Amino acid sequence: MFSLDSLRNAFTSNIVRSATKANIPPPKADDASGPPINLMRGWPNPALLPAELIRAAANEALSDTAVVTDGLLYGPDPGYEPCREAIAKWLTDFYRTQGATPITASRICVTGGASQNLGCMLGVFTDPAYTRNIWIVAPAYMLAFRIFEDAGFADNMKAVPEDDEGVNLAVLRRGLEESENEGRRNGADRPMYKPDRKRAKVYKHVLYCVPTFSNPSSRTMSLEHRTELVKIAREYDMLLVADDVYDFLQWPTDMSTDGPLDAEMQVAHLPRLVDIDRDLEGGAERKDADGFGNACANGSFSKIVGPGVRVGWVEGTEKFAYAVSQAGTTASGGAPSQLTSTYLTTLLASGNLTTHINTTLRPGYAARYRVLYSAMTQHLLPLGFKLPQTDRKIFGGYFVWLSLPAKLSAEVLARRCRDEVGVIVAPGGIFEVPGNEKVMFDGFVRLCFAWEEEVRLEEGVKRIGEVAKKMLEGVEESVRESHADDVEGSQLNAFK
Numbered sequence: 057m058f059s060l061d062s063l064r065n066a067f068t069s070n071i072v073r074s075a076t077k078a079n080i081p082p083p084k085a086d087d088a089s090g091p092p093i094n095l096m097r098g099w100p101n102p103a104l105l106p107a108e109l110i111r112a113a114a115n116e117a118l119s120d121t122a123v124v125t126d127g128l129l130y131g132p133d134p135g136y137e138p139c140r141e142a143i144a145k146w147l148t149d150f151y152r153t154q155g156a157t158p159i160t161a162s163r164i165c166v167t168g169g170a171s172q173n174l175g176c177m178l179g180v181f182t183d184p185a186y187t188r189n190i191w192i193v194a195p196a197y198m199l200a201f202r203i204f205e206d207a208g209f210a211d212n213m214k215a216v217p218e219d220d221e222g223v224n225l226a227v228l229r230r231g232l233e234e235s236e237n238e239g240r241r242n243g244a245d246r247p248m249y250k251p252d253r254k255r256a257k258v259y260k261h262v263l264y265c266v267p268t269f270s271n272p273s274s275r276t277m278s279l280e281h282r283t284e285l286v287k288i289a290r291e292y293d294m295l296l297v298a299d300d301v302y303d304f305l306q307w308p309t310d311m312s313t314d315g316p317l318d319a320e321m322q323v324a325h326l327p328r329l330v331d332i333d334r335d336l337e338g339g340a341e342r343k344d345a346d347g348f349g350n351a352c353a354n355g356s357f358s359k360i361v362g363p364g365v366r367v368g369w370v371e372g373t374e375k376f377a378y379a380v381s382q383a384g385t386t387a388s389g390g391a392p393s394q395l396t397s398t399y400l401t402t403l404l405a406s407g408n409l410t411t412h413i414n415t416t417l418r419p420g421y422a423a424r425y426r427v428l429y430s431a432m433t434q435h436l437l438p439l440g441f442k443l444p445q446t447d448r449k450i451f452g453g454y455f456v457w458l459s460l461p462a463k464l465s466a467e468v469l470a471r472r473c474r475d476e477v478g479v480i481v482a483p484g485g486i487f488e489v490p491g492n493e494k495v496m497f498d499g500f501v502r503l504c505f506a507w508e509e510e511v512r513l514e515e516g517v518k519r520i521g522e523v524a525k526k527m528l529e530g531v532e533e534s535v536r537e538s539h540a541d542d543v544e545g546s547q548l549n550a551f552k
């Protein structure tokens with residue numbers, strides 16, 4: 057007999073694979089019919105990829121003998137030094153309101169992207185026997201689950217639900233307290249598989265989140281909750297891993313702003329967890345702290361350049377960045393993505409990436425968001441769909457998260473949208489943390505506005521509205537109660 061979890065996993069990988077990895081052709085700008093409208097795929101819009109800029113940066117790098125030699129040899133463990141410096145300066149410019157101290161290259165380790173680096177950090181900083189739990193702010197980026205499983209945490213992933221300020225801190229505290237009590241009951245610290253390594257440490261807890269323009273929920277964590285979270289992390293020997301991959305894509309929610317985007321949008325609107333951890337009460341240098349810090353920013357060029365470049369960075373304390381760089385795979389293979397990081401260096405140092413973000417990506421994604429928003433206002437909100445955090449002045453990222461009108465099942469809606477009107481949406485259930493039946497999301501869907509062109513976004517939302525309307529009128533049994541008995545079978549069948 058299959059367990060619900062194993063079925064859920066099969067279902068999840070099925071739908072995720074079919075909607076994110078299958079060879080669905082790229083969208084055409086003026087085609088509202090054609091292939092299925094894919095509002096699930098969280099990829100950058102092909103028309104917004106900076107192909108010309110990459111070509112120029114690559115040419116420049118490849119025609120400089122010293123650079124190309126560095127690029128083609130093993131990279132230094134923390135990454136190509138000019139790239140670390142360029143990233144540090146670029147981050148300082150963007151996060152500059154959050155403190156006068158510039159971000160130094162010594163705080164940066166170049167990575168192969170946020171996913172690769174998450175795996176790498178779990179290898180360095182966790183131990184499946186000693187590290188109690190991976191706390192995951194939920195709904196969560198579903199492809200992270202397997203990375204935690206691979207690191208030995210399949211049975212220790214704990215969902216922490218979001219609230220209107222981004223994370224329910226009371227639930228987190230309660231869970232941490234229970235875990236401490238259990239530890240006390242079971243005696244002293246648990247053994248570790250890993251030997252004592254001076255270059256690294258093992259944290260007792262890890263919390264994974266996307267604090268800004270979250271995937272999938274589009275929520276942004278408030279400053280108060282960020283600060284409190286850092287305090288909690290310090291109290292419980294917890295590492296906060298923040299996938300800060302959407303921060304640069306922000307725009308005002310004021311729909312009248314059609315012209316050039318305000319200069320304010322060129323600076324981050326909130327400090328990251330890593331900024332707070334650096335500045336709060338003496339940072340990682342405060343008395344009795346071990347210097348590794350309690351937060352890191354797991355950054356990526358995937359959403360602002362292209363995932364194919366496979367370059368990202370992680371920022372943390374100097375000790376933390378050094379520890380990441382000393383992972384066995386890096387010590388053996390050198391910095392990941394060494395050659396492409398020489399291209400990225402030119403792209404950053406020339407200012408071309410900043411210009412591309414300011415003049416192409418922000419206006420491009422803002423325009424798509426506005427089209428989607430106005431279509432939702434016309435076709436979905438009147439049916440009872442709802443958005444979270446509606447009072448925000450700044451929105452960003454790739455996604456919107458909608459709660460469904462009473463009793464509709466997202467899984468049924470997603471299946472029917474796909475089968476009846478050729479629209480692919482992500483049902484909330486795939487963002488549930490495996491093994492956490494109390495934190496469920498079948499009453500939600502995620503829509504991505506990045507991949508498809510504007511005309512298809514509008515058409516896609518209109519079609520979702522048609523299906524939802526039929527379901528609400530009770531044309532067929534579609535309410536969650538009736539669906540509940542059959543949940544296992546439909547999970548397998550829904551998205552083959």
Ligand SMILES: Cc1ncc(COP(=O)(O)O)c(C=O)c1O
Binds near residue numbers: 266299301
């Ligand atoms: C929150 C989050 N983290 C990580 C990734 C993947 O990042 P990368 O391509 O750098 O591995 C994504 C991509 O969708 C994401 O949304």
